[in-house]
Amino acid sequence: MRVLITGAAGGVATLLRPRLRRPDRVLRLLDITAPEPEGTDEVLTGSVTDAGVMAEACRDVDAVIHLGGHSRENSWAETLDVNINGSQVVLDAAQRAGVSRVVLASSNHAVGFRRVTEALPADSTPRPDTFYGVSKAAIEALGSLYHSRFGMDVICVRIGSCFERPPGVRGLSTWLSPDDAGRLFEACLTCPSPGYRVVWGVSANTRRIYSLAEAEALGYRPLDDAEKFAAEITDPAPTGDAARYVGGPFTTTPLGEPN
Template sequence: MRVLLTGAAGGVATLLRPRLRRDGRVLRLLDVTAPQALAEEEVLTGSVTDPEAMAVACHDVDAVIHLGGHSRENSWAETVEVNITGTQTVLEAAQKAGVPRVILASSNHAVGFREVTEELPAESTPRPDTFYGVSKAAIEALGSLYHSRFGMDVVCIRIGSCFERPPGVRGLATWLSPDDAGRLFEACLTFPSPGYRVVWGVSDNTRRVYSLAEAEALGYRSLDDAEKFAAEITGPAPTGAAAKYVGGPFTTTPLGIPN
């Protein structure tokens, strides 16, 4: 089995790569900056916005994990070009190459203006909080289109925050541990015929407000909880919009300014 990872030099991909290694599986890595290859890895240099590079990258691939793109707020032009047009380029190349499954990295910011409630469903309709959030809502729509038009299996993972440790107080709710990320992406890779799905990418945190039912239906089982870091994380509790909305402080940051 050969799995293509776009954005392979980025933070999430760096955490995932060792956790997705399996006997008989080759990870093909694509990024504008070539990461150092480990055993059973292939490295390609190119942009997700380049149709020719993506055609080469998708050749003889069984699944694509699309992590490439701007991971934070950026200008509208950059966000459209890299995140939205880049995702369409990836999906089109995958479709033409006959790749049966694509996993898209979406974000909690696609629904950042949803109010914080218990067990927010993964398929809540978009309420983005930033241009970045708009781009993630758009890639979910593109994934739906390519599934409906071409029968491709597409799973969109609305990632909370995937780091070695929770990033601050808000992260105690949004954290996706690296090990749980490996378990979640593995489930999305191997579940038989998922069709089109949207799932939350979070651990089973004590302070979680996101439903895990949709991810668990694909076989995901979280074994981690951000609460083990709670005593080490200091700072004021969120207030105002940062406490009211899923997107937290991102609901009030300036639009289009790289951060």
């Protein structure tokens, strides 16, 4: 099995790569900066916005994990070009190459203006909090289109906060541990005939506000809990809109400014 990972030099991909390697699997790594390969890894350098690069990257590929793009807020022009147009280029190249499954990195910011509740469903309709959040809502819509038009299996993972440790108080609810990220993306790659799905990418956190039911239906079994880091986190709890909405402080930061 050959799996293409876009944005392979980025933070999430760097955590995922060692957790997705298997004796019978080749990881093809694509980024504008070449990541360091291991074992049977294949490395390509280029942008997800380049149709020629993506056509070559998708050749002889069984599945795509699309992590490429700006990972935080940016100008509208950059967000549109890289995150939205780039994702369409990825999906189009995958479809033309006959790739049957694409896993798209979405984000909690696609629904950042949803109220904080217990077990927020993974397929809640978009209420983005930033241009970045708009791009993730658009990616989900593109995934739905390519599934409906072409029958591709497409899974959109609304990632919370995927780091080695939860980033602050908000991260105690949004954290996706690196090991659980590996478990989740493995489930996305191996679940039989998922069709089109939207799932939350979070661990089994005590303070979790997101539903795990949709991801568990794919076979995901999270084992980690951000609560083990709670005593080490000393930043103040969010207040006002930052506490009221899923997007936290991203609901109040200026649009289009890197954060």
